[in-house]
Amino acid sequence: EYIENLEGLNVYSLAAALVYSSANQFQNAPIQMRTALSMVTDASDVLSVLLAGNHSVIAGRLVGAFRNIGRDLIADNILKGMQAADLKVQEEDPFVEKVQVSFGRRDVSPYVNRMRLMWAQMRESIIAHFPEQPHQTIDIETYMAEVEDKYVTDAYHSLSIEGYRVTRELIELVRSGSWQAEGSDESKRHLDAMAAKGYWNAFQEVKKAVLAVLEGRNAGDVLEQTHSDWYLALFGPSVAAGIIKQSDLAGYRTGPVYIRQSMHTPPGREAVRDMMPTLFDLLAEEENAAVRVVLGHFIFVYIHPYFDGNGRMGRFIMNLMMASGGYPWTIVPVTRRDEYMKALEAASVKQDIVPFTKFLASLI
Incomplete structure (x- = not known):
């Protein structure tokens, strides 16, 4: 359901890739993970994957990750969605440190955010x-x-x-x-x-x-x-x-x-x-x-x-x-x-x- 075909390759959708990324990935590749997070403009797709798998622990990690890059609205909407499904979420920031970079929600290029x-x-x-x-x-x-x-x-x-x-x-x-x-x-x-x-x-x-x-x-x-x-x-x-x-x-x-x-x-x-x-x-x-x-x-x-x-x-x-x-x-x-x-x-x-x-x- 979360697999897409991209030029002949089967790959996870962005939302699924974020959900299935381990906690270590946020620490070992912070630029790549923040770039991927910055491409998300709405909580819907990520929340759908989280709810389908009852991923409350992962939800807490992603809420903290989105808040780390200044996407508080997405973080809050994930929290509300999980709570509405009666799933308890413990928010945690998976990154080692916070980087002072502002991501406008209309930034369309992940390359710009990465830079x-x-x-x-x-x-x-x-x-x-x-x-x-x-x-x-x-x-x-x-x-x-x-x-x-x-x-x-x-x-x-x-x-x-x-x-x-x-x-x-x-x-x-x-x-x-x-x-x-x-x-x-x-x-x-x-x-x-x-x-x-x-x-x-x-x-x-x-x-x-x-x-x-x-x-x-x-x-x-x-x-x-x-x-x-x-x-x-x-x-x-x-x-x-x-x-x-x-x-x-x-x-x-x-x-x-x-x-x-x-x-x-x-x-x-x-x-x-x-x-x-x-x-x-x-x-x-x-x-x-x-x-x-x-x-x-x-x-x-x-x-x-x-x-x-x-x-x-x-x-x-x-x-x-x-x-x-x-x-x-x-x-x-x-x-x-x-x-x-x-x-x-x-x-x-x-x-x-x-x-x-x-x-x-x-x-x-």
Whole structure:
């Protein structure tokens, strides 16, 4: 009765899955369980399963769980329904702690709720393991000059992390304007050269965003308004050279994407369109710069909104958020790529943000 067929698989309905989840599940996988609870908008389906099986003990657990996430009306209605059937219920909270996240009953995307839960759960660990925000006044001209000075090194490492075979000489040629695509058909069609050109173009757009943040604008708002410009700049040269299709510049991906050697499967295309505005909101609302730095980068690559370029975009976001807290422009070295990827994997799969926080902290 409570089994549904989903794309050829027999699965429990959401209500039945919640009822039949053990008490340990709430402690071992709190983000997943809170996400599932947040998808329930009315007590009816859950109450139906509880009453059919006379599950008074489980009812007490679910009442406590719903109250833990702020769904008091659902909790109260379960209690009333069980009491009307003359079943005694002892309310208990199965979670170890309460997370201060508000779930609107009209939130339709479980991915959005999951992301908010991850943010709330991870932020204290980040604050505990990341250097405090610098207190000295920033000289904007000096800061921007230092960013420019780091360009060649930054481009070399960021492109190399993604597997491009670039040299510092090529990057410098592109930067200086001495490299001309029109002068070499071979270079014009070369993927690595186009990546270097795109990185230079995107870097110019990111610098504009950094300057806006240093001048006092909200970093989350700036990111929302400019990130598409970064992406267009990053891949524009490859489109012009005929290496990728024009449609690839359209924006967020229109299909699934998979990450090599990762257990994490990024959310589907519909979820991306729900999650990205929420990411911008969370960044705009977040008061702690360290949290913006770490989660700005991590959540972006967790969503993986584009078919390509997510790593480079994520590191640009990291540095925009670095600027918002007065931290210096920071380079992830290709020599530490494995450590970097393992830390991201731990955050994505195990929701353990500490390794990634410590990794970024070690680079400052």
